[in-house]
Amino acid sequence: KLPRNGVIRIGFFGAHDKYMPIEENPKEWRAPTDAFGHVQSILRLPLSSSVNLRASWSMGLTSSTEYGDDDRETKYTTHLATARAELSAATGHMGIARIGADTFYAPFSLRSVTDVAPSGGSLAGEYTASPRLRTVDLHGAFFRPAAFAEYEFIPGPRTNITAGVRVDYTKDTHATDYSPRVAGRQALLNSRYSPGLKSGFGLFYQPPDPGQTLPELGVTGLTSQRAFHSMLGVEQPLGRQVTASVEAFDKE
Numbered sequence: 001k002l003p004r005n006g007v008i009r010i011g012f013f014g015a016h017d018k019y020m021p022i023e024e025n026p027k028e029w030r031a032p033t034d035a036f037g038h039v040q041s042i043l044r045l046p047l048s049s050s051v052n053l054r055a056s057w058s059m060g061l062t063s064s065t066e067y068g069d070d071d072r073e074t075k076y077t078t079h080l081a082t083a084r085a086e087l088s089a090a091t092g093h094m095g096i097a098r099i100g101a102d103t104f105y106a107p108f109s110l111r112s113v114t115d116v117a118p119s120g121g122s123l124a125g126e127y128t129a130s131p132r133l134r135t136v137d138l139h140g141a142f143f144r145p146a147a148f149a150e151y152e153f154i155p156g157p158r159t160n161i162t163a164g165v166r167v168d169y170t171k172d173t174h175a176t177d178y179s180p181r182v183a184g185r186q187a188l189l190n191s192r193y194s195p196g197l198k199s200g201f202g203l204f205y206q207p208p209d210p211g212q213t214l215p216e217l218g219v220t221g222l223t224s225q226r227a228f229h230s231m232l233g234v235e236q237p238l239g240r241q242v243t244a245s246v247e248a249f250d251k252e
Contacts, residue, residue: 039059076109079106082102111137138216148167159184161183163181170224205226231250
C-alpha cells in the first residue's frame with residue numbers, strides 16, 4: 001500500500017501452447033505453437049481530496065509458429081509494451097473531469113516461407129506439384145498512441161450523464177480516428193432500490209491487425225473499421241450487490 005490509501009499491484013503471467021490432433025498425426029503435419037509471457041502493474045494513488053491518479057503498464061513477449069504444406073511456415077515474435085494513465089478531478093459537487101492517454105508499442109520480427117507472388121493470371125493460393133516459394137524476413141515496430149477526455153455530470157442523486165471523446169493514431173496506416181461518446185442514467189424514484197433508465201451511444205474504431213498492414217504480406221491502403229453503437233435499457237436493483245438489467249443494443 002501507498003500513502004493516502006494508494007495501491008500498487010504487480011503480476012506475472014504466461015503460457016506455452018502446442019496443438020496436437022485428436023486423430024493419428026499425419027507425417028507431413030507439424031503442430032503450431034504459441035507462447036507468451038507478461039508482467040503488468042496497476043497503480044491507484046489519490047493526489048488530494050479531489051484529484052486521483054490511475055496508471056497501468058505491461059511488458060511482454062509473444063511468439064507463434066505456424067506450418068503449412070511442403071516447407072511453408074511463419075514464425076512471428078513480438079516484444080509488447082503498453083501504458084495507460086488517467087487523471088480525475090472532482091469539480092465541486094456536480095461532476096468529475098477525467099483526462100488520460102494510453103499507448104501500444106510493439107517491435108516485431110517475422111520470418112515467413114510462403115508462395116511467390118502470383119503473376120500472369122495464376123491464383124495466389126494455388127498449390128502445384130513443385131511450389132515456388134520465397135523467404136520473407138521482416139523487422140519493424142507498431143506504434144498506436146491515444147488520448148481521451150470525458151466529463152461525468154451529476155446534477156442530482158437521480159441523474160448521471162457522461163460525455164467524452166477518444167482520439168487514436170495508428171502509425172502503420174497513418175490514420176487518426178475521433179470517437180465521441182455519451183451515456184446517461186436516470187433513476188425514476190428517490191430510493192436506493194429505484195428502477196432506472198440508461199442509454200448510451202458513440203463511435204468506435206478498430207484498426208487493422210498489425211500483420212494485415214505489412215506491404216510484403218498484407219494489403220496496403222487499409223483503414224480502421226468504424227461502428228456506431230447505441231444502447232437503451234432498464235435496470236432494477238434487487239439488493240446491495242444484485243441488479244437485474246434488460247438492454248437493447250444496435251451496432252451499425
